[in-house]
Amino acid sequence: MRKPSLWTGVVCPRLALEAAGRMRAPDDAKRPRAAHDAIGGQLRLVAVDDAAARMGVRTGQALTDALAIAPTLDSQPRDRRAETAWLEDLALVAYGFSHQVALTGDGVVLEVGGSRRLHGPLDTLLASLDEALAPLGMTTRLGVAPVAAAAGLMARAGVRAESRDDLERTLADWPIERLELSPAERRKLAGLGLKRVRDLVRLPRFELDRRLGQGVGRYLDQLRGRLDTPLVYWQPPETFARLVELPVPVRRTEALVFALNRVLDGLEHWLRVRDERLTALHVTLYPEDQGPKIAFSAGLGQPGFQRDRLLEILRLKLEPIRITADIERLKVEADSVSGQRPPQADLWSGTNINDAWPALLDRLSARIGEDGLCGVAPKSDHRPEKAWTWSKPGTTAVAEDTPERPAWLLPEPRPCRVDALRLIDGPERIETGWWDGQDCRRDYWVAHDERGHRLWVFREYKPRDGWFVHGVFG
């Protein structure tokens, strides 16, 4: 049997205020705050905080009036882009709890009835949801209702109505103003002398439709679960890209890493819900005043996501960059492959060498660079100076069996004088390369120099004539 659905609403009651407040300097913590927007050609307040409300500042007031009442008011223009970004983050977190997530204007609703077997009883689920939302740094309020349309309302009031009866009872006592109705509908209802939802429900349906149009009746049916609510389900984006405006332009590495860490929160959720593994992170820093942007990438040797490892790599990448102007924005894009695999620890030692070794290589190459870190591999060539190459670390290679070789090779053979040497073993004739135009003929010898060190030297006949030292035994 299908479980009855249960919806949780998450609303951000201070969304406009908090989104606009990101640009505020932190030392103004004591000042009353507000956010304003242009409404009908006039700047009006759209959100006020408690301190401002106590001083008599109200939502809808003109900004000039508000400043006359409260001269210390710190009002910022509404930032709709930040609000949208924040709601997207919120939806991403919610998507970790349910696959049915829909955006409402000031939050999200998500179906949790089907997730209860996974997440446990409702209390536990709400607690873990609350915990997951905390890092977003937004004020959120949760509510529960058996239908999607009511979940947002319940969240705004902070009510948990788990059954239809609970919902009916809760709604009945509510004043009509709490419903999501248009101002015109509200005026008409007030004209009818209706104050509470109870009165509205008691009205015969045809009366309601005749006086107010079908919209109110349909909304009421949706609220009470008699009609399905049409929802557009939110889907996580295909690729991860984030543009972050820094609250205060900075150039210190630590501050930038802090900002990047915030982005990693969202990335972590995105990777989890999309079932993806991170392979590379591309970061672009935008300085103030349209200065030249700074871009760098951090690749991971082994796809995955481990925050402290990633932060360290980013820090190592940032350190050598000379940042001459304060950074006001940063963009983070992620490359990923599908197939998330949670990190597994070794049963005995608690560390996983299979994961830890690539992590170590990532950290080293973040500072040294890819070229500075290598393995050494044999190549199939008879000319000893072409028989080795730097390779990627971890390349499996098997060397062909050769006569005795010295432990150290000179990167290039160097001419030497033979009169200081005592030849003790040899010669080993190498005559090769006629096929690629680098024809050579030489005799390799083991020789002692005057101080008793064993050297690997050769007498070349072709293409040049002379003695060369090529390696050192030891």
Added chain:
Amino acid sequence: MPSISTPTAYATSRPISLDRLLADRDDLWRGRRRRPAPARSTGHAALDAQLPTGGWPRGKLTELVPDRAGGGELDLLLPCLAECTREGRSVVFAAPPLVPCPQRLHRAGVDLARVLVVRAPDHALWAAEQCLKSGLCGAVVAWPARNQVNERAVRRLQLAAENGEAPLFVCYPPGCPAPPSLAALRLAVHAGGELEVLRSAQGPGAGPIRLAPDNVVPLAARRQALEARA
């Protein structure tokens, strides 16, 4: 007080020295001998016998002072490095002075997939330190440049080495005075593969140690063997 009449052969009335009685008990520690520090065999029996730890001390610094760059330290270390890679652990060469020959490494039994070479001399000591701290490496060999050799740098490496079991080898540039350090072991590597213990837990060694060049088959000997077969 434990009774002396243990079920061993003490029933005879033959007088037995107290020393022997005590020596028979393995639950008594008499503070005569130090517990041997954990070590990894050097792969050269003659050298193992001369070292107080019986091998390269694990998780400790061993200083090598060669006569010249590439003057024998790699051949000395190869058996130990090969053993590390056989155990599945990587060995790290931090800023080697020349190119380690892959054919020679392979011949000595080193798994080339587990060799990590750090070619950036500026970051070599930092990389060595990171590798040691991770506790993932089998052994770390560092060749610091002359201007990088100082007491603080060596001390940092030594502390990092204590995090794990990997032996750490620092090969000083030839002619560079080794800084004062608390290394467990310092060896001079002379031309021709001769070694000298400059410092160890038991003080300096008695004299030079010659390692038999057992892994060197001269070409002349090979040719003679071939001619004999023919």
